[in-house]
Amino acid sequence: MASLRNVAVVGFAQAPIVARDAHRIATEMLYGQVRAALDQCGVERDAIDFQAAGSADYLDGRPFGFVAALDVMGSWPAKPDLHLEMDASFAAYYAWLRIQAGDSDTALVCGYGKTSEGEPDRVLNLQLDPYYQAAIGLDPTSTAALQASAWMARSGATDRQLAALAARRRAAGARNADAQLREPTTADELAKTPWAVEPLRQGYLPPVGESAVCLILAAEGKAEKMCDRPAWIRGVDQRIELQTLGGRDLSRSAGAKLATERALAMAGLARAADVDVVELCATTPAEELILCEAMGLDAAGSRPAINPSGGPLVGNPVMMAGLIRLGEAFRQLAGRADGHGVAGARRAIAHGAQGHCLQQNVVWVLGDERRWT
Amino acid sequence: MTEPLEQRVVTEFPYKHSTGEVIGRFLAGLKDQKRIWGQRVAGQGVVVPPVGYSETDGSAGGEWVEVKPTGVVTAVARVYRPIAQLHPCAEPFAFVLVKLDGADTALAHVVRDDLERLRVGTRVEAVWAPDADRTGSIRDIACFRVIT
Amino acid sequence: MSASEPPKEPVKYVEKQVHLPYCYVAGDYKARYLAALKDKTILGSKCSRTGKVFVPPIVASPESFAPCDELVPVADRGIVTTFCIVNIPVIGRAIELPYVAASVALDGADISIYALVQECAPEAVRMGMRVEAVWKPDGERQGSHEDIVHFRPTGEPDAPLASFMHRL
Numbered sequence: 001m002a003s004l005r006n007v008a009v010v011g012f013a014q015a016p017i018v019a020r021d022a023h024r025i026a027t028e029m030l031y032g033q034v035r036a037a038l039d040q041c042g043v044e045r046d047a048i049d050f051q052a053a054g055s056a057d058y059l060d061g062r063p064f065g066f067v068a069a070l071d072v073m074g075s076w077p078a079k080p081d082l083h084l085e086m087d088a089s090f091a092a093y094y095a096w097l098r099i100q101a102g103d104s105d106t107a108l109v110c111g112y113g114k115t116s117e118g119e120p121d122r123v124l125n126l127q128l129d130p131y132y133q134a135a136i137g138l139d140p141t142s143t144a145a146l147q148a149s150a151w152m153a154r155s156g157a158t159d160r161q162l163a164a165l166a167a168r169r170r171a172a173g174a175r176n177a178d179a180q181l182r183e184p185t186t187a188d189e190l191a192k193t194p195w196a197v198e199p200l201r202q203g204y205l206p207p208v209g210e211s212a213v214c215l216i217l218a219a220e221g222k223a224e225k226m227c228d229r230p231a232w233i234r235g236v237d238q239r240i241e242l243q244t245l246g247g248r249d250l251s252r253s254a255g256a257k258l259a260t261e262r263a264l265a266m267a268g269l270a271r272a273a274d275v276d277v278v279e280l281c282a283t284t285p286a287e288e289l290i291l292c293e294a295m296g297l298d299a300a301g302s303r304p305a306i307n308p309s310g311g312p313l314v315g316n317p318v319m320m321a322g323l324i325r326l327g328e329a330f331r332q333l334a335g336r337a338d339g340h341g342v343a344g345a346r347r348a349i350a351h352g353a354q355g356h357c358l359q360q361n362v363v364w365v366l367g368d369e370r371r372w373t
Numbered sequence: 374m375t376e377p378l379e380q381r382v383v384t385e386f387p388y389k390h391s392t393g394e395v396i397g398r399f400l401a402g403l404k405d406q407k408r409i410w411g412q413r414v415a416g417q418g419v420v421v422p423p424v425g426y427s428e429t430d431g432s433a434g435g436e437w438v439e440v441k442p443t444g445v446v447t448a449v450a451r452v453y454r455p456i457a458q459l460h461p462c463a464e465p466f467a468f469v470l471v472k473l474d475g476a477d478t479a480l481a482h483v484v485r486d487d488l489e490r491l492r493v494g495t496r497v498e499a500v501w502a503p504d505a506d507r508t509g510s511i512r513d514i515a516c517f518r519v520i521t
Numbered sequence: 522m523s524a525s526e527p528p529k530e531p532v533k534y535v536e537k538q539v540h541l542p543y544c545y546v547a548g549d550y551k552a553r554y555l556a557a558l559k560d561k562t563i564l565g566s567k568c569s570r571t572g573k574v575f576v577p578p579i580v581a582s583p584e585s586f587a588p589c590d591e592l593v594p595v596a597d598r599g600i601v602t603t604f605c606i607v608n609i610p611v612i613g614r615a616i617e618l619p620y621v622a623a624s625v626a627l628d629g630a631d632i633s634i635y636a637l638v639q640e641c642a643p644e645a646v647r648m649g650m651r652v653e654a655v656w657k658p659d660g661e662r663q664g665s666h667e668d669i670v671h672f673r674p675t676g677e678p679d680a681p682l683a684s685f686m687h688r689l
Contacts (some may be wrong), residue, residue: 025548061545072583135512139459153494196455272418378556379544381542382543383540385538385540386539388537391534392534398526400526406528
């Protein structure tokens with residue numbers, strides 16, 4: 001592979017995930033995070049060459065609402081900008097590509113959205129095709145349950161195993177100041193909660209939550225000046241799968257598997273298990289198990305640590321849960337994970353996902369050392 | 374601290390989505406013939422319901438192939454509290470993926486009865502909506518029912 | 522003998538009725554702005570770096586990227602900066618045609634608000650014209666944009682173009 005530019009995550013700010021911020025609109029939640037991320041890097045907005053964001057106008061109930069966010073991203077004088085109607089982790093991927101193109105050295109990546117203002121089950125029905133899948137009323141909780149059932153039928157996984165995994169993530173969430181669910185609980189308690197959509201119980205799923213996040217990328221030469229411990233991007237790959245759920249084997253994530261293989265190869269690593277920390281954008285325990293299988297990870301193992309932040313199971317702000325995974329990987333490598341830090345973490349994998357049943361996946365491999373010389 | 378100010382709004386979008394020839398003819402088959410047609414597609418086999426192209430390699434869809442109204446469930450999601458104005462019925466039901474006999478992909482649909490007997494591997498068959506109620510929609514198949 | 526393919530005549534379209542309830546948050550800035558309208562007060566927010574005042578209030582200046590921490594009242598009168606004469610009906614708006622939709626730069630504000638200009642012939646409206654808010658009577662104001670019924674000419678001398686060029 002041709003030599004690429006070394007690019008690092010150098011700043012990350014996140015509003016704590018809450019059920020509803022009744023006092024601030026989405027742009028007001030975001031402004032503070034952009035300022036905080038710039039402050040971490042010791043720069044003003046004019047130090048940033050490119051900006052990208054991910055959000056969904058339908059979720060916010062504001063057609064073309066993403067335009068309003070430009071005002072709080074520092075878009076004046078007129079800046080080059082990219083907006084994706086996808087999780088902001090994909091916006092980060094395109095920002096990384098733009099830096100590879102050579103005309104930008106730094107980029108700001110934002111994710112935002114007031115999930116609590118609308119009803120995600122109704123809104124995300126519209127992600128499906130209108131003839132066959134949206135027309136029968138499928139919602140994301142139900143499609144996640146279909147995927148969980150396919151996984152359980154193939155793997156033999158039990159309700160009890162899902163409960164145990166959810167309880168472990170809840171325990172981790174109790175140590176993460178930005179998590180929405182911070183009360184530890186037991187697998188026994190979670191297994192008693194009512195079905196959300198069987199085979200997924202309410203206790204296994206994150207409640208509606210909202211946040212705002214800003215992450216800053218910088219190329220070698222600037223990254224070292226903006227951060228004392230940059231998290232270098234050593235590999236990244238992005239893969240999509242079919243929109244038709246019945247055209248895929250839902251019990252597997254072929255896209256995550258391929259993206260992981262490619263990102264690891266780019267990073268010069270043989271196995272996902274060779275990293276210290278993995279942050280997975282899994283919104284159900286079944287998704288997490290499917291991802292672990294696709295990546296060759298032991299979901300119950302202690303190293304690598306999987307979702308030490310608690311992951312999306314303890315806070316799932318839609319359209320930014322994936323970018324938070326990249327931010328969490330940065331926090332681990334930069335020694336900024338505070339209460340949920342993994343001692344001695346030097347390499348990490350961050351995963352972002354978008355769409356029903358893990359339709360689209362992006363996988364990042366990060367390290368505390370540069371990849372290319 | 375300022376007292377929070379909120380506003381409730383309901384947004385309605387009355388869309389009419391053009392179907393195109395392949396989806397349109399598949400739906401006409403449900404409405405006029407009570408028959409289920411798939412399309413033979415490179416890389417995917419017999420795709421039901423068809424979209425007119427291969428989702429894996431982008432090639433055009435090929436010949437029409439009729440499949441059976443019976444098949445096997447490949448995934449089940451039981452909904453105990455249906456969401457009004459989204460879900461297809463007010464009583465508990467299940468979303469299912471069904472691989473119809475003769476098809477290589479699965480169709481997403483619903484099962485309304487015998488939910489306790491329903492699991493991956495269960496055989497089901499299509500229940501047609503009455504003649505007067507079929508409008509050229511995937512819901513011209515009213516639901517699937519468990520075959521004993 | 523049964524057909525070997527589906528009907529030649531396709532179904533032309535499917536209907537989808539999308540039903541999306543929302544419960545919007547106004548945010549504290551806009552909540553205070555709207556509440557103040559009940560008292561016939563128009564609030565803006567002041568940029569901590571440039572001193573420019575934005576109406577309705579926003580938390581940060583898109584221009585300087587500095588916070589606008591301070592809410593300040595602005596006048597309920599100002600200058601027509603640009604306008605157009607509307608001759609086509611808009612669904613959901615019952616105003617007699619033609620009418621004037623204008624940008625009005627309130628005294629003390631650095632950007633314009635959208636306003637109706639009435640109580641004069643549409644062709645009498647011009648750039649630089651001085652106008653003032655006509656409020657709903659006491660007791661009828663709800664804390665909404667409709668508390669200002671419209672703007673009307675004050676009869677004061679027009680403002681010279683150079684005085685509001687930066688607010689166009």
